[in-house]
Amino acid sequence: MSVDFDEVAVEDVSRHFGRRRAVSRVTFRVSRGMILGLLGPNGAGKSTLLAMLATLLRPSSGNIRYGALDSSARASLRARIGVLGHDLFLYPELTARENLAFFGGLYGIADSDSRARTALERAGLDARRDDPVASLSRGMRQRVALERALIHDPRLALLDEPFTGLDDASTEALLARLRSLRDGGAIVILATHDLDLAEGLLDHALFLREGKVIQAMAAPGGLRATYRHVIGRS
Amino acid sequence: MMLRAIWLIVRKDLTVEVRSRELAYTTLFFALSCVLVFAFSLVQEGRAADGVGPGVLWMAIMFAGNLALGRTFERERQAETLRALMLVPAPREAVYLGKLTGIVLLLALTEAVLVPIVAFLFQAEMLAHPFWLISVVATGTIGFAAVGTLFAAMLVRARSRDVLLPVLLYPITVPVIIAGVRGTVAIAQPEFDAEVVRFWLTLLVAFDVVFVTLALWTFEPVMTD
Numbered sequence: 153m154s155v156d157f158d159e160v161a162v163e164d165v166s167r168h169f170g171r172r173r174a175v176s177r178v179t180f181r182v183s184r185g186m187i188l189g190l191l192g193p194n195g196a197g198k199s200t201l202l203a204m205l206a207t208l209l210r211p212s213s214g215n216i217r218y219g220a221l222d223s224s225a226r227a228s229l230r231a232r233i234g235v236l237g238h239d240l241f242l243y244p245e246l247t248a249r250e251n252l253a254f255f256g257g258l259y260g261i262a263d264s265d266s267r268a269r270t271a272l273e274r275a276g277l278d279a280r281r282d283d284p285v286a287s288l289s290r291g292m293r294q295r296v297a298l299e300r301a302l303i304h305d306p307r308l309a310l311l312d313e314p315f316t317g318l319d320d321a322s323t324e325a326l327l328a329r330l331r332s333l334r335d336g337g338a339i340v341i342l343a344t345h346d347l348d349l350a351e352g353l354l355d356h357a358l359f360l361r362e363g364k365v366i367q368a369m370a371a372p373g374g375l376r377a378t379y380r381h382v383i384g385r386s
Numbered sequence: 387m388m389l390r391a392i393w394l395i396v397r398k399d400l401t402v403e404v405r406s407r408e409l410a411y412t413t414l415f416f417a418l419s420c421v422l423v424f425a426f427s428l429v430q431e432g433r434a435a436d437g438v439g440p441g442v443l444w445m446a447i448m449f450a451g452n453l454a455l456g457r458t459f460e461r462e463r464q465a466e467t468l469r470a471l472m473l474v475p476a477p478r479e480a481v482y483l484g485k486l487t488g489i490v491l492l493l494a495l496t497e498a499v500l501v502p503i504v505a506f507l508f509q510a511e512m513l514a515h516p517f518w519l520i521s522v523v524a525t526g527t528i529g530f531a532a533v534g535t536l537f538a539a540m541l542v543r544a545r546s547r548d549v550l551l552p553v554l555l556y557p558i559t560v561p562v563i564i565a566g567v568r569g570t571v572a573i574a575q576p577e578f579d580a581e582v583v584r585f586w587l588t589l590l591v592a593f594d595v596v597f598v599t600l601a602l603w604t605f606e607p608v609m610t611d
Contacts, residue, residue: 254394
């Protein structure tokens with residue numbers, strides 16, 4: 153069954169690991185055609201929040217809604233969610249094309265091999281498509297990993313530190329890709345420490361610290377100054 | 387979707403293994419070392435006591451299987467690809483069955499080398515009834531790997547997974563190993579009794595059905611959080 157949604161609503165969500173509270177009573181909404189940034193220091197709860205949005209973790213309390221669906225419809229929701237994690241989620245022994253075709257197949261794409269080729273062309277890696285991922289540079293692997301996350305044209309793209317290991321040209325290409333995702337009607341949520349790159353890209357920003365939302369901003373500008381002010385103050 | 391996902395995962399595991407050959411070599415080398423050590427110890431004047439060969443065979447399968455299970459999931463842990471498998475819309479049961487099939491095929495390869503060597507070194511008449519032998523070894527391997535795949539996946543994030551896997555796996559799979567050993571001993575008897583072998587084989591099939599069903603039932607919840 154193919155599902156779709158126009159909005160993701162996080163309602164009073166908390167997540168505990170034993171006695172440690174990783175995310176505490178977080179609430180926000182994000183709609184199609186928006187890029188939301190999760191900003192905060194290490195341990196702020198950004199990755200935990202992304203894991204809950206990806207349906208990998210259940211909230212300890214609260215609710216996450218994807219349009220009219222809640223996260224109990226996990227299997228069908230996963231077909232519309234793409235995740236780029238801290239780790240690359242790629243098999244080093246397989247080639248870039250094989251990795252993308254494998255995951256494309258698992259997402260139910262009929263001609264996953266040709267989709268993989270197209271994705272690698274878009275990532276500028278066509279010449280290296282039959283090289284094992286282990287032989288690619290960190291930046292190239294990151295680009296393959298991004299294409300893996302987006303191979304099935306997800307409605308919701310969740311990206312954890314997507315700029316890691318990218319050179320200037322690749323960073324520019326990624327920024328352009330994220331903007332095209334937004335223009336195509338995707339919901340993009342990214343966690344990043346790179347405030348300079350996030351500047352001008354984000355439509356909304358959530359500043360997190362110790363699992364709590366310290367401040368939410370629409371169309372943020374001057375992120376670094378705001379971050380220093382908000383995070384430092386708390 | 388289910389069958390396609392299983393096939394994709396099995397094909398991926400086999401492709402990775404053909405390129406690295408890591409699991410096949412280590413599992414086979416380890417199993418052969420076990421068999422040789424026992425052969426030097428237990429074979430006197432070219433003969434071993436009745437039933438020793440099947441016992442050594444299953445012990446080697448058990449140890450080698452534990453090694454293969456640990457390494458298969460260690461591979462998935464290193465680049466967090468198991469997490470990626472948990473993110474796809476394919477049923478989680480397909481992920482489990484794909485991994486299980488890959489491990490069973492790998493162990494089958496090891497057993498194909500191991501069985502003739504055990505039969506030769508221990509002078510065990512196991513190869514006289516190939517249909518029954520293949521049935522007993524295959525069902526025993528499936529039962530062992532069914533539990534092992536579930537536990538190895540569950541423990542993939544545990545710090546002491548290498549210690550915990552055999553601690554959990556061996557006690558639970560003891561009935562499978564006993565039935566496997568007794569079934570193989572019955573096959574190796576000079577006076578072959580099909581009824582006895584059928585009894586142990588039926589027991590192994592029952593274990594397989596129970597273990598695979600329980601694993602399919604529990605895989606989704608244990609892998610979600």
